[in-house]
Amino acid sequence: MSSKQMSVFRKRKITYIAAFAIILALYLFSSLITEFHISEGVRAFPDAVMWMAEKLIPDAKAFERFPKILEKLFETTLLSVAVTVIAAVCAFFFSLLGSKTTRLNGIINRLVRMIASFFRNVPDVVWAMLLMFSFGQNILTGFFALFFTTFGLLTRAFIETIDEVSSSSIEALNASGADFMQIVFQAIIPSSVTGLITWVLYMIETNIRSSTLIGILTATGIGYLFDMYYKRLEFGSASLVVLSIVVLVILIEMLSNMLRKVIQ
Amino acid sequence: MQNYTISGGSEAALSGVLNTSMMEHRRNGKIRIKSHSRSNIAIRILICGLIAVTVLAFVTFDYKDIDFAEAITATLHNIKTVFIQPRLERDTVTGVLYQLLVTFCLGIISTLFGAVLAFFCSLLCAKNIAFPVMANVIKSVVAIVRAVPTVLWVLIFAVSAGLGSVAAVIGLTFHSFAYLTKMYAEAIEEIDDGTIEALRANGADFWQIVFQAILPASLSSMVAWTFMRFEINFTNAVAMGAAAGAGGIGFNLFMAGSFYFDLHEMGFLTYVVVIAVIILETFSTKFKDKVK
Amino acid sequence: MIRSETWSKQEMEGAAMPILEFKNVSKLYNGSTKALSNVNFTVNQGEFISIIGPSGAGKSTLLRCINRLIDVSEGTVIFDGEDITAVKGKELRKVRIKTGMIFQHYNLVDRLSVVENVLHGTLGRKSTLSGMAGHYTEDEKKLAFEIIESLGLSEQAYKRCDALSGGQKQRVGIARAIMQSPKLILCDEPIASLDPKASKVIMDHLAEINRTKNITCIVNLHQVDVALKYSQRIIGVSGGEIVFDGSPDELTQETIHRIYQSSSSDLITDVSGGQYEQ
16 A cells, blocks of 8 residues: 555545544533533433323324314414425516526625525514514414514525526527526426425425424414423323324325426 | 607518417407416415415404503503613522523534434435335334424423423424434435435445435535524523523513513523524524535 | 518628627737737638637637627627727617527526427517516417427427537527527537537537528537638637638638647648548
């Protein structure tokens, strides 16, 4: 083995050891700051699992409440779809302004990306609390809280999809004298539609999970139902809520996987 | 220019052999131009379905007789207070930054635990190296774990571990683990079968294959996913602080918003979080490029 | 309505009429990198011109300055009797309607059918709204089918473009350009991604369009033998400048080396036996 090869192996070894050391240091520092001790975690974990196996089982009372849970679950699904669809329509037109391929003004381009980044990064809990003041315990609180974050996320995702997919056909239609809106509808939408829909389906899935969180904060929807049973220590009913969310999310995941295959 | 408008068809028309049998007509007698592919039809049905569900949602929502104009005006006013007039009134800047650090560290710990567990688990469920039955079982379990919202994991663990960092870390780890297992397994499945086969033919054992073929080949995409998850975990840690009392800057946000009703303070905290996330995003993009 | 034999002959006789003129055209990228410097040439109605040169010589830039996909930094471009160097909006659209363009990577909308892609050639003449909706008249559709047939694509008319071979895709590209009823067709490396058989089909179609419809063709090529075989005139570009402009007979081995800035051993092309029938 030549000395050069040796040094490559040595370098790799040093990199691995350094990476490991940095990760270990990060962990130790973090556990110090957060007062998390692994021994505590390890000890708590089996207890928690035992507790879950014992208490987190739907009881007779839970099944009496099942129709109500289903109703809220249905409402949550509708909410997630509606938020995602409306946000997607807004995000699409917004992302046209932010895409490089449409060759609009560079300043507008940067501005749009900044606005999208802002909406994406303001936590949805902030929106939820802010809207609680004005909309109160209303489904619209959840709607708008989810809307802003979804809008920000989808704008970035759409910009990337459009940039990736359609630059060549945009050039061709530009060369044949088509105007901006014609190019949008005849080139950009047809070539990016599958990518856009994949993102929409993914966001619907995510929003069902997020709306649980928002629901806990704003006392609406399925999140509120869970929180209520949880605080009353009616774990049987709470577990049924969790189970139905799991079933719903998995169903939607399966459905969107199937759709993704069909629309390719 | 007039002459040119029609000149395109002159050749075929002049030769008189125009064969229009391939033209198909629609029910209304017009010439069809669209292709009848399965995916086009599926897309149209899907879009119509989504729109129908959206309309149904707005029709069936219980608005509770809310005064829309008033609510919107109030919202705009609050947005102005939060984002235009952020002000720190109860906390000190160092206090806030310390809480930000706590949130950051919650994100780090849960990402690390999640990543380590997910790495080993993904070896057991990547189709190209694991037994098919085991792979499917593990993938299903992971899908169920992933389907439970993070906040529910945190709250469930909080019952036995108490509200605080332990419940938050376990809850966040659970979801990260499930997410990363799926992503790592997909990264491993993308590795060229030939690489693994060659090592197997040379008599390498399982761990040699893992460290000589799988890890080097999929490291960069694994690192990318881990960083992506870290960003999500940071945001989640903020949310857990607010919704499940897990500590960190999220808890400050919750106190400012739901206890003191101090919008100015909420604005300040929000800006701190947004700036932190943007810095994180920039850093992780740079790091990901470097690993590639 | 249909252009008669005599009419096209009349136009042939007037072939000396210049359709395109470049006067001292230069193009700078980022204010410093010179892609074109002081380019001068005139194209007459009905000519078939090849532009040859190494990659990065400025061929693509030159072509895109004609339909203003790229803005000229200095100089004047005159097309069809009009100064188009700085036209904008509607005027620019008019120029682009009169020039069809064919690309190396076809630049079709892959998920749409062949007919739909061909009909994109009419967008420039349509109102914004009907173009957006993809609403075409029956006459336009018939014309599209005729063009598709003349290029031998009848079987593929309703197929999605991602189901076609490279050669078929390029024929769709040609059909889209013809659909515009252009005065000039610009071809940017039309056969660079095709095998020799498909390349011949494409070049034959271009030659036929040039001959029967009297549409001027300007083709960027990097295969010198193809340029020699098909074109009436060759322009050699190197380092953003025109280093040769003349008929294929005038193109010597030495000139080719000057264009490609290489010694003879680096080039595969051999023009000594270049007795191609036109």
